[in-house]
Ligand SMILES: *[C@@H]1O[C@H](CO)[C@@H](O)[C@H](O)[C@H]1NC(C)=O
């Protein structure tokens with residue numbers, strides 16, 4: 001009974017915060033002369049963030065696996081900012097990430113803001129990438145970890161600069177260990193993963209852990225890093241994340257709930273936009289934000305846990321010594 005009350009209280013609180021207490025970014029900082037790279041910017045939160053930064057004069061590189069032509073034209077038309085560039089990257093391939101970074105360093109002289117935003121929801125079956133890794137983790141976390149390392153030199157050179165990882169409240173539900181970073185088939189058959197968002201939650205906790213680890217290592221370099229939990233947003237991947245097969249009724253009820261309380265992508269992007277450029281967060285490197293507020297990190301993120309995840313990631317990605325930037 002205790003648990004039922006706790007869950008009810010949580011849902012009521014969460015509904016209130018997510019839907020009715022929606023933070024709106026009112027920062028007036030001008031971004032003329034700055035360059036931002038946003039992954040997953042062809043749609044959803046990434047597109048809304050790109051629109052907001054472009055409207056403030058920022059040069060924005062829209063990176064996505066989907067065709068970016070339409071998004072680039074849309075941003076140019078709405079904001080009258082001509083400095084919008086589309087680039088293609090497939091985050092489910094480490095080779096594509098390395099090629100993308102190489103091309104970026106050859107074509108862009110500076111980078112003031114890296115937004116590791118692209119994400120996919122987890123499926124009920126394990127999908128494997130060309131690199132032999134679990135797909136949700138690779139797209140949401142592994143590739144962004146690698147990309148951040150590959151672009152850190154340019155970020156330092158262009159400082160003051162920032163890195164923002166799109167995490168999720170789902171990170172609080174995660175059950176991640178170093179052994180489940182590259183989740184096996186069995187992990188998908190675990191009864192609990194349907195309730196906890198499974199590898200999706202894990203990828204978002206791993207992202208938050210990376211923020212902690214990077215923050216420590218790049219302290220004093222002029223590069224700041226943050227994690228943002230944008231709340232539940234009505235994007236296309238909610239249905240994928242809920243395991244409909246095993247808990248059909250629960251899945252439908254939960255999905256309906258998410259659609260009812262879900263924010264629009266524009267509402268959901270507000271904290272990302274805020275953390276990306278507001279002066280108010282300048283001394284909060286390594287911290288997590290919800291609705292424009294700094295929050296205590298996920299309890300699971302101890303220094304030891306973050307360091308273990310960091311080392312395990314470098315090993316899984318088989319990163320060359322020259323690729324490890326800090
Ligand atoms: C992207 O879409 C545009 C039209 O919206 C098309 O002209 C272009 O060829 C497409 N690019 C790729 C790489 O498919």
Ligand SMILES: *[C@@H]1O[C@H](CO)[C@@H](O)[C@H](O)[C@H]1NC(C)=O
Nearest residue numbers: 132133134182183184185316
């Ligand atoms: C990731 O997991 C898959 C399937 O369990 C396995 O084949 C692969 O070798 C693993 N990769 C690494 C780097 O651990």
Ligand SMILES: *[C@@H]1O[C@H](CO)[C@@H](O)[C@H](O)[C@H]1NC(C)=O
Nearest residue numbers: 175177179180190192193196
């Ligand atoms: C956490 O993950 C382990 C496997 O690593 C699994 O045995 C356990 O049941 C999971 N617990 C929850 C609550 O998801």
Ligand SMILES: *[C@@H]1O[C@H](CO)[C@@H](O)[C@H](O)[C@H]1NC(C)=O
Nearest residue numbers: 278279280281282283284285
């Ligand atoms: C950040 O720290 C510096 C140095 O201590 C201080 O001058 C500045 O006011 C702080 N900024 C904010 C927004 O708190």
